[in-house]
Amino acid sequence: MFLEIPTTFCYLLSGILFTIGAVGAILRRNVIVVFMCIELMLNAVNLVFIAAANALSSMDGSVFVFFIMTVAAVEAAVGLAIFVMVFRQRNTVDAYEIDLMRG
Amino acid sequence: MDALGLKDVMFMVLAVAAVVTSLMMVTRKNPVHSALWMIATFFTMAVIYLLLNAQFIAVAQVMVYAGAIMMLILFVIMLVHMETGGEGSVGAARRSKATRIAGALVTAILLAELLFGALFYQMTGRSGDYTVATVNSVGGVKTVGALLYGQYLFPFEIASILLLVGIVGAVVLSKRK
Numbered sequence: 119m120f121l122e123i124p125t126t127f128c129y130l131l132s133g134i135l136f137t138i139g140a141v142g143a144i145l146r147r148n149v150i151v152v153f154m155c156i157e158l159m160l161n162a163v164n165l166v167f168i169a170a171a172n173a174l175s176s177m178d179g180s181v182f183v184f185f186i187m188t189v190a191a192v193e194a195a196v197g198l199a200i201f202v203m204v205f206r207q208r209n210t211v212d213a214y215e216i217d218l219m220r221g
Numbered sequence: 222m223d224a225l226g227l228k229d230v231m232f233m234v235l236a237v238a239a240v241v242t243s244l245m246m247v248t249r250k251n252p253v254h255s256a257l258w259m260i261a262t263f264f265t266m267a268v269i270y271l272l273l274n275a276q277f278i279a280v281a282q283v284m285v286y287a288g289a290i291m292m293l294i295l296f297v298i299m300l301v302h303m304e305t306g307g308e309g310s311v312g313a314a315r316r317s318k319a320t321r322i323a324g325a326l327v328t329a330i331l332l333a334e335l336l337f338g339a340l341f342y343q344m345t346g347r348s349g350d351y352t353v354a355t356v357n358s359v360g361g362v363k364t365v366g367a368l369l370y371g372q373y374l375f376p377f378e379i380a381s382i383l384l385l386v387g388i389v390g391a392v393v394l395s396k397r398k
Contacts, residue, residue, distance in 0.1 A: 125344070141247070175353070177351040184369065191285055199390070
């Protein structure tokens with residue numbers, strides 16, 4: 119009854135979630151939503167790590183996902199600080215309106 | 222039980238839930254609604270991690286992602302008020318036909334590539350020592366902890382320095398001059 123889940127299903131789910139995240143990151147213009155889409159892509163990659171580690175009865179997947187989570191947390195802190203700073207300067211978080219680097 | 226086990230049925234339900242909630246997250250206009258759907262996605266992913274025998278990661282997912290990161294994002298959404306910062310009606314006209322075609326093209330190509338990889342992969346790795354029975358006899362968290370403080374001690378220290386850099390960077394960036 120408690121058979122293991124086929125790894126292919128996990129990979130398929132991960133691919134679908136990664137695509138949703140990537141397309142959202144490209145098409146949405148609110149940078150905070152774009153940021154959430156990037157987090158979704160990171161989660162899809164985490165799922166592949168866990169599924170592969172489970173299939174190979176290895177523990178390295180959990181360790182790598184732990185590091186990915188650390189990097190995602192740092193990215194969230196610094197990225198959101200940048201958003202707040204940009205909003206203070208430009209009064210918008212629309213990706214089309216933010217052109218601070220334009221010469 | 223029929224041919225499908227309990228785990229398979231749970232996985233199917235959770236997979237559908239994850240896809241639906243992430244689609245809702247991407248398509249909502251209001252960023253607060255997006256963030257709430259994202260939290261639902263993270264919870265479904267956490268349960269999928271539990272089904273895949275990664276208890277530590279499942280708990281870390283709920284605490285770090287659904288707890289800390291999403292709270293931070295919600296805070297910033299509240300700080301950045303959306304009357305001026307959201308995707309207004311002015312920008313909607315700017316999304317031209319070309320953008321939509323490019324989006325559809327990117328979706329199709331990326332999805333085709335990823336599904337191709339997922340369906341026709343070959344698992345070349347060698348099986349490790351941590352079978353479910355071995356891990357359960359010691360405890361999942363204990364096993365991960367032993368690896369983190371043993372084999373992966375140096376990357377662990379690097380990660381802590383990265384966190385320190387993140388704290389300092391966030392304070393410096395958001396400080397009023």
